[in-house]
Amino acid sequence: MSVKRFIGVNSRDAMRQVRAALGDDALVLSNRNVHEGVEILAMADNEHGQMIGRQDEATHSPPESSRPTSASPVAQVTASARSTPKDTRRAETGFRAEADFAAFSQRVLGEMQDLRTLLTGQMQNVSAASRDSENSTLARLQRRLLGAGFGVRLVQELLEAPPVELIHAADEMALDWSRRQLAARLPVLEDEAALLDEGGVFALVGPTGVGKTTTTAKLAARYVMRHGADGVALVTTDSYRIGAHEQLRIYARLLGVEVHALEADAPLDGLIAHLAHKRLIIIDTVGMSQRDQRLAGQIAMLGEEPSGRRSARPIRRLLLLNAASHGDTLDEVVDTYQRASRAAGAPLFGAILTKLDEAPRLGAVMDIAIRHGLRLHYVSHGQQVPEDLDLANREALLDQALSAPGDSSFAAQPPASSGSSSSRRMQSLSRGLLGQGRALVTALATLRNEIAGFALLEQAWSLLGYPLERQQALLTALLDAGSRRQHLDGKESTHALLWSPARPVAGVDWAMPVLCLNEAGQMQALPWLAHRLPTGEEARLDWARSCLKVRWQLMNRCPGAATRRYLAESDSTWLATVQAGSRIVTGGEHHTLAQAKATAAPWTELTCRYRGRDAHLALSHLPGTLADGEPVTAWFGTLSEADSSRQLARRYWLAPRDGTPNQAFAEALVAQLVHDDLPVLTRRAWQCLEEIGPRLDPELRLLVASALASVASRLDQERSDWAMDVRALLLGLLGGRRARSPSVLLDALLHLLTARDVFVMVGGDGLAEQGAW
The missing domain is CATH 3.40.50.300 (P-loop containing nucleotide triphosphate hydrolases)
Structure with missing residues (x-):
């Protein structure tokens, strides 16, 4: 019996795989929740039919050892019976009835044996999974916390949605993670x-x-x-x-x-x-x-x-x-x-x-x-x-x-958890809203502390619930450059601006805002509405230099000669994403970048996240000149999936020829590449905000949508411990097991801010009194 195993993040995804591989008539043998999501065992319907047919054939054709010979008594009785037609018909009828019953019995016994084999294998898998679970990093961490005296309720709250990075991590890493979670929840006198x-x-x-x-x-x-x-x-x-x-x-x-x-x-x-x-x-x-x-x-x-x-x-x-x-x-x-x-x-x-x-x-x-x-x-x-x-x-x-030594004789043991995700979710809910509130407080406090502009996003989000006239009256203060710079005080400064094309994003009637990045090329929650900026490329760049003091300009096309002179005079660095058909002069001849790539010199290979995947970026470069004679360097990037080495994308850049590239230049290249999905992510956030109500100021809606997209992208890209912790908290809000991606994190952020509103409305049972909101 050719049984195939399919694993999906949920039942719908697993069934989609079954249909794609075996067709709509596939026979589903079992399904269960596993660590990776949902497992389905299935086989093709035609194989099932062939299996039954083979069993029938085996039943109708007895083994050679059991067939009658000429010397056997059965052969003699059969030979004599052939002389009487009436007896012959009666014998044939009886044989068919016996054969049909025998075939039916054989099929039943065969199916029972197959089922027994399948269940035995599943029980062995469950037993192995149970042993693995008992000896897993998280199980050892649970025992460590209970042994230290922490209560079952708090321990279950902490381990309800741990980061996926901890599943196969060392015990010390898991302990450090738990220490951070506890520290974020423990209020102390700071001054x-x-x-x-x-x-x-x-x-x-x-x-x-x-x-x-x-x-x-x-x-x-x-x-x-x-x-x-x-x-x-x-x-x-x-x-x-x-x-x-x-x-x-x-x-x-x-x-x-x-x-x-x-x-x-x-x-x-x-x-x-x-x-x-x-x-x-x-x-x-x-x-x-x-x-x-x-x-x-x-x-x-x-x-x-x-x-x-x-x-x-x-x-x-x-x-x-x-x-x-x-x-x-x-x-x-x-x-x-x-x-x-x-x-x-x-x-x-x-x-x-x-x-x-x-x-x-x-x-x-x-x-x-x-x-x-x-x-x-x-x-x-x-x-x-x-x-x-x-x-x-x-x-x-x-x-x-x-660091308490040994196990406590009085430590409570965790109750046995049921197998179904729905029952686990109900158990989680039964632990009380205060546990969820503590997780929300921790996530919000971390985001405010780590991402410049997140507090501004919260202010803008709160305005969405106001009447339209009130939204418009308060929006001016949110867009004021002076008040926005205050959100950078004591936090990361803005190091670069990511400029998007002036044309509207596909499917909507607005252009993508200008986005801010820190020195590591990571997103800040400080978008600038493009239509409110000065008109003209040089005027906008002058605004960026005087207002935000940024040096790096990440552009969506190669700037003109006048703009390049302005950038050089203002000591600004630019990097432009261009198309494969863009031309440069190398070796005295004009070539497209796609043609010139073959002669480029390899530079380095970097790791990054691209649209929810871990990827490798291979970079190469080639000196050349533009048509007006200005020297530039052409950059070529090939992006491949980390696990399969499957090519994901190719990108081309132009930059001024300013000596040897350094780490800052590499970060700028990566930043421009990994954030190319932000217009689509912002459009998704824009559409989700429509559910709040029809009377939303378009500028406020775009401000919130682009800030949400920036934070979601930052959380997916960020490799720090704090981001790992926040991702786990956010994905836990969605329930079940969800793969990490910017779109999933965007959904989780929407849940977070909505839940925040609910806790504020009901008073938070003391959370608001602690200044958490």
């Missing part, structure tokens, strides 16, 4: 100086014995070392614990600061008003279990006047967490104190970790901080004041958490 300089009123809250009094003294000491003792005051409301007041008074006397004691149920507004001249007030509150019924009332009193109004000087609540506590206990503490704090008018301002020196594993407390979005300010690891209090450092904390 202690700003916090202490601003001051305010802080209340340390938390369970009994977590170290609030000692931490109060440590915080006061850090302030005193920076600003002196005059600007700080300590307040204690812990009248339950014996000696609590006296302990804080000893610390205050050593630091030279004021200390005030209040009963636990006494109002704070009068004392805080009395201490208005103090820049920093730290309140040491009474410790309460998260299960104490009085907790909500105590938290509510922090910051309220007797009338119930909010205090004029708000009290910021810092929750102290014992890093050595069990994860379930920490989860309950944070949940209870956060609900009480919200009910009192504001969420917890942040958290301080205590007893790090007593904690064998930090995974649990890191997990809690991440899942609850709790910003870590400080960590305490001893009793010395103020030495044993440090600013929370996410990298150091995660290094310590992930």
